[in-house]
């Protein structure tokens with residue numbers, strides 16, 4: 001009955017006091033929510049990177065939140081399984097959105113299948129343990145914490161059950177946004193990203209089930225550093241999207257347990273950063289530090305189309321431990337804002353290699369292609385397809401001319417793996433000789449099937465005679 005009444009209030013959007021006439025007796029059970037005649041809202045939680053919609057309220061309410069702690073085996077990377085501990089089955093747990101002055105009634109249930117007790121410490125709470133003290137919940141039980149959200153900001157929540165570092169390292173964290181009374185400024189997109197470090201017994205990309213490694217945790221040497229708990233969570237099908245000319249806000253948290261994040265988006269400048277998610281706003285920021293157990297709100301304008309990489313600029317973590325996401329910005333090119341240099345200007349700088357296609361190809365590969373396809377041509381899972389042993393490339397080597405000239409986007413399959421991403425055009429930046437050279441270099445390395453592309457082939461495609 002209790003939950004029926006609450007469900008009714010949610011479905012109809014009625015204020016609690018309006019339904020008192022029908023449900024007066026039961027409503028009394030709701031206690032102080034009724035005493036203060038505050039609107040009671042049951043918040044619908046969404047899995048990351050989705051964010052609950054901005055609040056439209058000009059008054060405080062009682063917000064009811066349901067979290068369930070779940071211990072769950074999932075993939076941490078392609079072919080690598082890990083026993084995560086979660087809030088609501090996702091990493092991070094769902095983002096909670098309330099307004100300053102709201103009373104939050106947080107129900108923390110622990111899945112009956114759990115092996116451990118869990119609790120919750122919300123950094124938005126002023127009280128012992130941030131709520132942890134009163135929410136220790138054995139498997140199959142539920143605790144309720146009621147608190148007033150007294151300060152606005154973006155706050156981390158996490159499990160604080162001993163051993164705390166282990167509960168956090170297994171994925172038990174998320175964010176709670178306490179909106180200021182006036183709300184946040186309007187933007188076109190809001191997304192939710194949270195970094196965390198993970199410790200597996202096996203090395204990076206060792207496949208199969210990988211147990212938690214406490215010694216690596218103690219040494220603070222993670223095997224994986226990830227956005228949203230899985231390598232590739234924000235890549236390809238999971239990429240964030242926007243259009244040219246829009247404003248994007250990211251709610252970025254860092255669960256840790258150990259590393260501090262140097263959060264950066266390659267090819268963007270943050271118009272606004274709420275430093276450490278407090279009320280101080282900084283402008284025109286390239287990289288923002290996000291402490292373990294801290295957060296940041298960043299806002300930027302998507303002026304130019306393309307794929308932009310979310311990284312921790314302690315960059316080894318992004319290219320060798322998994323902390324990589326994508327923001328795909330769609331729309332027309334903006335040559336007045338961003339354009340490749342002319343082939344002629346580049347050509348003057350290297351007369352020495354003029355007649356050696358393989359030398360030219362190797363240079364171009366190292367300077368340009370390897371940034372994404374990697375120095376060994378193996379690409380990056382979920383983000384950049386391999387050029388090594390690529391069935392896609394070897395099936396039609398000349399098709400690659402058009403790809404390098406004009407770029408490529410849309411879904412393709414390389415070696416039985418789907419990619420849905422975007423490669424920029426290099427036609428403005430590379431000469432026919434350079435494109436011929438790099439493709440010849442690639443075709444004759446990385447166990448590809450050989451062959452050669454002549455500058456004339458490139459010039460034909462450029463002129464629109466082929467492909």
Ligand code: HEC
Pocket residue numbers: 364365368369370371372373383384385386387390392393400403404408409410411412414419420421422423424426438439442
């Ligand atoms: C900024 C990252 C980036 C750079 C730099 C880059 N590529 Fe790509 N490339 C991609 C992406 C992403 C795809 C897949 C696009 C899709 O999913 O539709 C791709 C696809 C390809 C493909 C077809 C798929 C395959 O694996 O065979 C070829 C060939 C290719 N690139 C060659 C090159 C060459 C040669 C260079 C250097 C001149 C280069 N790329 C530079 C990102 C990049």
Ligand SMILES: [Cu+2]
Pocket residue numbers: 085116117118119159160161167172
């Ligand atoms: Cu826990």
